[in-house]
Amino acid sequence: MNKIKDHVVTRKNLVPFILITTCFALWGFANDITNPMVAAFEKIFLTGATEATLVQFAFYGGYGVMAFPAALFIRKYTYKAGILVGLGLYAVGGLMFVPASAIGEFYPFLIAYFVITCGLSFLETSANPYVLSMGSQETATQRLNLAQAFNPLGSLTGMFVASNFILANLDDRDKAERMTLDPLELQTVKAHDLDVVSGPYIIIGLVIAVMFVLIAMRKMPQSHTNSQVMAVDLKSIFNRLLQNKKYVLGVVAQMFYVGAQIMCWTFIIHYGTEVFTAEGMAEKDAQVLSQQYNIVAMIIFGASRFICTFLLKYIRPGRLLMLLAIGGISLTLGTIFLGGMMGLYCLVGISACMSLMFPTIYGIALEGIGGDDAKIAAAGLIMAIVGGTFLPLLQASIIDGWTLDWLSGPRASFVLPLLCFVVIAAYGYRVFTIDKSHS
Template sequence: MGTKATTITPELSAEVYQTKQDKVVSSAILLPFILITCCFALWGFANDITNPMVAAFQKIFMTGATEATWVQVAFYGGYGAMAIPAALFIRRFSYKAGILVGLALYAIGGLLFIPASGIGEFFPFLIAYFVITCGLSFLETTANPYILSMGSEATATRRLNLAQAFNPIGSLIGMFTASQFILAQLDERSKAERALLSAEQFDAVKSSDLSIISQPYIIIAVVIAIIFISIALLKMPEQKQVAVDDASVGGIFKRLVANKRYREGVIAQVFYVGAQIMCWTFIIHYGTEVFMGEGMSEKDAQILSQQYNIVAMIIFCLSRFICTFLMKFINPGRLLMILAFCGILLSAGTIFIGERTGIYCLVAISACMSLMFPTIYGIALQKIQGDDAKFAAAGLIMAIVGGTFLPMLQASVIDNWSAASISAVEASFALPLICFVIIAIFGYRTYKVHNV
């Protein structure tokens, strides 16, 4: 009996210790976790105050949908340009330093709206958006793996989903700001009515509208400065150092390219981000078409469409918390596959049913998208550590460039579609449908092939 007891006690102690270690977030690092999680809300704000600006700039500068979508190209292009430099930076310095650089660039980009508004041309705004997302690229390349490292690997994906759950809260604030403080305040004249104005009248309307667009970006720059100071003054958790056989950049990339699960995760992330941006950007066009067909003015139709976009984000936010809970019981890859399949069905409804029901289908897609980014991210990074994780994170953030070319392709469909059976806007949602097919395949392979 005595021998048996002495054999079991250490094992029980180890289990108790492991349970404590497997907390999603330890109380010892709760404040740093909260501050880094605030960054998730900050880039959510930037993403979703910007999506409706495609329609706004289209009217202000009298462009087509394709040209106005350069807002998204500039915005998401910064992710591709700065992800690898961000990985090199945090490898040389620290996660904390990467966060601070990201916040600084984000604030500078917001302040660039002051001269852009004064100049009154489209291109300076594109530069401001690009600088903002250079900062966001630093933030996301750094914050995601930093959150993963703040505790046990067993709870890493749940911890990232928890932090990412605050991203749509920032998105909701961004959408509300775009709806109430930008779209509702812009001059109500349509493109056709603006075309009839004299040059002086048009310039006065454009100047007023650009000032309205700029104000929220300037205010958020001040908020970011406060977060910057808070993180700069706080002692943050040290990043874990993991020894590898070949720590050179070439060796790291060689290992990542050879990792089939990671490779497929990057591809899935490209198409997920593209689907998300397409659904949230062109819901304004979709809703405006439907509501104007019901007799609304263009401005009222755009404002109501943005309200539907806000509802979609609320659903996205609630679904993120629900899916984070469900991951305790359902394999992440299987859940990803199920939700992607639902996204396929709802995209088909958006295309072929149309009218108000089509809008409802488009809004419901957000429930399916809620867990996709952090789950793809967590699956792709599983068992990747140290410097490898930093560069792997950069690759997954570079995948956000899916938000540049796919929305541009959708805008091209809208501008050039000529078939009479379904409208151009409805037809354009075939692209998100294809994206969800690719994500569903990755989800299936995750638990059937990669055994995650």
């Protein structure tokens, strides 16, 4: 009996575990098919980088709006109910690309992205603790790490689809050429490109609808969120959390980390396009090649996660976080001041430093927080993903408004990720010194 208890996933829970783990890949797909869409919509709707980055504002805004409502929902009902709400919103958002494409305007797409991430917020808030509950406490961490390993697979798939089925199939004409077309011809080009963009989202919407049915019909393990915990005073929970400086500063650090990640993975398209067009490459080919470098960055990100997880056996989490942030600072300086291919290599290399930041900050911030407090605290760390809304917008405004000749706008804009890594390094240093003084 103890042998069964120590299994990471028991035979009884295997199918439910597979179904929920698939959700980890599905939200990874949504996150990383969307980052390159900033460059795509900028060309399709002939906008500046700032307006096109409203894609990220809408996409990551859903996390900020829905994180706490999702946490309260699963406290009152069940993890399964939270998963189903998340999948339902995700599917609806994907299928909203049908009317958005037919309307042919930018803002219906932003609404669709917002609905998708309202669903993702429910999924992430529900799936992580649900996986932890699917077995013994002794194997909970292994079970969650196993499920999380499928998230980068979804991310890589999303990047691959964005590169090979969207960017590569857009009309060849660049932004400058499109501005010279007559209105009827421009409308034809725009309609073609919107169909190209919408196709993968509509397909994933249908896939999510199938997942919704499979999970709804399947008997799932009992999740231990019930009405008993609703009696807990939320005001008391928030007061305790606000008095926990490690947690509060962790939420701030997480917000800046997510902002840095989204900025590095979104504007690598702009950075690489500038590098490759300077070498004589056409804009469309430069964007496709830049996305290939983004895929390499994700592969490095995934590989580095295993390396950094191993290093945690020998290095305190706060110190490792600080060292990774210092590495991010150094590579971001190279991205800004080296330029060209060396700058692009530095930008790709930043992903190695970012690989373990999210789970490390997450773990540090929740350290010592238990019971019902932990559920609300975890929602706060999911809400911190809202850093992916306003920081990319600020970076895009730098790209659009930069006027100095000696440093290009895309290069100068990476001063924002640089500042993010400084904040993360400061948090890592503070945690390391506190832990060292207590040891």
